[in-house]
Amino acid sequence: MTAVVMATALTGFAYKPAGDKIATPWGEKIDPQNVWQEYPRPIMERGDWKNLNGLWDYAIVDKNASRPSGFEGEILVPFPVESSLSGVGKNVGENQALWYKRSFTVPSQWKGKDVMLNFGGVDWECDVWVNGVKVGGHKGGYSPFSLNVTPALNAKGDNELVVRVYDPSDRGYQPRGKQVKHPDGIWYTPVTGIWQTVWLEPVAPVHVEGLRILSDIDANTLKIDVIPSVAAPGQMAEVKVTEGGKAVATGKSINGEAVVIDMPADVKLWSPDAPNLYDLEVTLYADGKAADKVKSYAAMRKISAKRDANGIMRMQLNNKDLFQFGPLDQGWWPDGLYTAPSYEAMVFDVDKTKEWGFNMIRKHVKVEPATWYTYCDRNGILVWQDMPNGDRGPEWQNREYFHGTEQKRSAESEANYRREWKEIIDNLYNYPCVVTWVPFNESWGQFKTQEITEWTKNYDPSRLVNPASGGNFYPCGDIIDLHNYPGPGMYLYDGQRVNALGEYGGIGMVVDGHIWMPDRNWGYVQFKSPKEVTDEYVKYADELRKLIDAGFSAAVYTQTTDVEGEVNGLMTYDRKVMKLDEKRLKEANKAICNSLGK
Numbered sequence: 194m195t196a197v198v199m200a201t202a203l204t205g206f207a208y209k210p211a212g213d214k215i216a217t218p219w220g221e222k223i224d225p226q227n228v229w230q231e232y233p234r235p236i237m238e239r240g241d242w243k244n245l246n247g248l249w250d251y252a253i254v255d256k257n258a259s260r261p262s263g264f265e266g267e268i269l270v271p272f273p274v275e276s277s278l279s280g281v282g283k284n285v286g287e288n289q290a291l292w293y294k295r296s297f298t299v300p301s302q303w304k305g306k307d308v309m310l311n312f313g314g315v316d317w318e319c320d321v322w323v324n325g326v327k328v329g330g331h332k333g334g335y336s337p338f339s340l341n342v343t344p345a346l347n348a349k350g351d352n353e354l355v356v357r358v359y360d361p362s363d364r365g366y367q368p369r370g371k372q373v374k375h376p377d378g379i380w381y382t383p384v385t386g387i388w389q390t391v392w393l394e395p396v397a398p399v400h401v402e403g404l405r406i407l408s409d410i411d412a413n414t415l416k417i418d419v420i421p422s423v424a425a426p427g428q429m430a431e432v433k434v435t436e437g438g439k440a441v442a443t444g445k446s447i448n449g450e451a452v453v454i455d456m457p458a459d460v461k462l463w464s465p466d467a468p469n470l471y472d473l474e475v476t477l478y479a480d481g482k483a484a485d486k487v488k489s490y491a492a493m494r495k496i497s498a499k500r501d502a503n504g505i506m507r508m509q510l511n512n513k514d515l516f517q518f519g520p521l522d523q524g525w526w527p528d529g530l531y532t533a534p535s536y537e538a539m540v541f542d543v544d545k546t547k548e549w550g551f552n553m554i555r556k557h558v559k560v561e562p563a564t565w566y567t568y569c570d571r572n573g574i575l576v577w578q579d580m581p582n583g584d585r586g587p588e589w590q591n592r593e594y595f596h597g598t599e600q601k602r603s604a605e606s607e608a609n610y611r612r613e614w615k616e617i618i619d620n621l622y623n624y625p626c627v628v629t630w631v632p633f634n635e636s637w638g639q640f641k642t643q644e645i646t647e648w649t650k651n652y653d654p655s656r657l658v659n660p661a662s663g664g665n666f667y668p669c670g671d672i673i674d675l676h677n678y679p680g681p682g683m684y685l686y687d688g689q690r691v692n693a694l695g696e697y698g699g700i701g702m703v704v705d706g707h708i709w710m711p712d713r714n715w716g717y718v719q720f721k722s723p724k725e726v727t728d729e730y731v732k733y734a735d736e737l738r739k740l741i742d743a744g745f746s747a748a749v750y751t752q753t754t755d756v757e758g759e760v761n762g763l764m765t766y767d768r769k770v771m772k773l774d775e776k777r778l779k780e781a782n783k784a785i786c787n788s789l790g791k
Contacts, residue, residue: 577659580617
């Protein structure tokens with residue numbers, strides 16, 4: 194793989210992190226000329242690419258203003274403008290827009306290729322120009338997008354890239370997670386602008402635009418839809434499956450048909466204990482010649498639900514009961530906000546989750562970079578994926594089945610939700626770690642629950658759908674999900690669906706020197722020592738184990754880390770202090786994960 198590291202865009206400014214908040218160990222060592230250099234899309238990988246992360250020019254102007262004639266300084270991409278690591282640390286808000294500018298060159302060896310400009314994530318609405326030519330735009334802070342910029346490029350020399358971003362945060366209807374203009378309690382700092390890697394990639398005019406990978410362990414087949422950039426007669430798709438460099442199986446298709454591959458009889462299934470992956474080599478042929486080739490991977494695994502011998506609906510992995518247990522993981526960072534300071538920082542949280550004996554993560558009202566999901570795939574972590582909430586909340590009625598009138602969104606808001614949710618599902622469809630979709634959290638922006646749940650299930654029947662984690666409950670989907678703080682509790686039971694405890698815990702402890710703000714720290718319950726916190730955690734774990742026999746099939750503990758004013762994490766916000774006895778934590782978690790047997 195060839196990655197070209199871009200030099201600093203400007204030399205007139207000296208970069209340094211903004212503000213005086215706490216920082217992670219990785220953030221304290223940030224190098225502005227060497228940020229996020231990892232290949233950003235390992236689920237569909239090509240060998241040649243060029244990274245555009247680094248220092249760009251920026252300006253914050255009135256939202257109705259045209260392109261600014263001058264820029265205010267430098268911003269470190271891919272960190273959002275409000276973050277410390279951006280070097281800016283300024284709020285934008287609903288009345289202003291954020292503009293970016295940088296230059297780039299196209300490698301001479303790319304001559305004759307189309308050039309794709311890829312954005313991993315931009316929150317929320319953006320427009321893009323290359324050399325003054327409008328090349329495209331995107332709405333949606335949680336999904337990647339790509340633009341073919343070839344016609345706008347200069348034949349030689351520098352090219353100018355300009356990006357405009359508008360993000361009204363909680364003053365708009367769009368999905369935003371926990372971002373608010375005035376952070377407090379469980380609500381956090383806004384995130385505006387580019388927050389994932391920006392990169393260039395050379396492709397053939399006819400190339401693989403996307404893949405859709407589906408395993409079927411009952412039929413022992415692997416199905417791969419190869420989506421071309423341009424569909425034309427005479428195209429052929431070929432997929433080779435390998436393991437450890439050795440050929441396992443192969444398949445071909447024409448006329449836009451999916452490639453269906455019979456896997457060997459001794460196929461290896463994927464699970465948290467054995468995260469077996471098969472490598473894929475996908476070739477698209479046009480006019481009898483190989484037009485494009487990408488690398489990918491797949492897992493043979495199945496997620497389902499089935500009634501056990503006692504009549505309780507249980508989650509199953511590969512046709513075996515498995516209690517899914519993990520932390521509520523919000524993916525926030527004191528120095529980068531939505532963006533981890535580095536790849537090493539990002540995977541640290543996953544590694545700790547695994548070390549603590551959990552087998553699942555609930556990714557809470559946020560979507561992570563592609564590299565995060567690949568890491569979960571490779572390391573055997575199940576993922577429940579939330580849709581980031583947006584708009585307003587309806588009547589709150591979370592402790593009984595809801596029969597009232599749900600929130601009515603505007604037509605524009607509803608259409609935007611549906612479009613962004615579909616983009617998120619499409620983007621994450623190929624990752625075997627993702628086993629459950631969660632369209633709503635509690636009542637936050639909840640609307641047309643039954644209709645949205647049915648659409649989600651029909652669009653991806655290979656996964657479970659949790660209609661509203663802790664929200665207003667309707668008899669739909671695969672799961673009823675209760676929230677109960679601080680300790681576990683079962684105040685509703687559904688004999689037709691999987692019963693889950695989607696949030697509980699929230700045991701708080703302030704660790705001086707490792708808090709976001711000196712006052713206003715918040716937790717469901719507060720303790721003063723690691724022993725007290727650990728004792729309380731183990732007490733809750735014992736209570737949860739009793740409720741598993743009563744019907745719970747999954748649980749989520751709040752939460753992985755402290756976040757801003759919340760101090761109820763298993764570790765501090767800066768990831769420097771573990772608050773619990775990790776040995777006792779792991780023992781308690783393993784007992785829960787293994788409660789339904791092997």
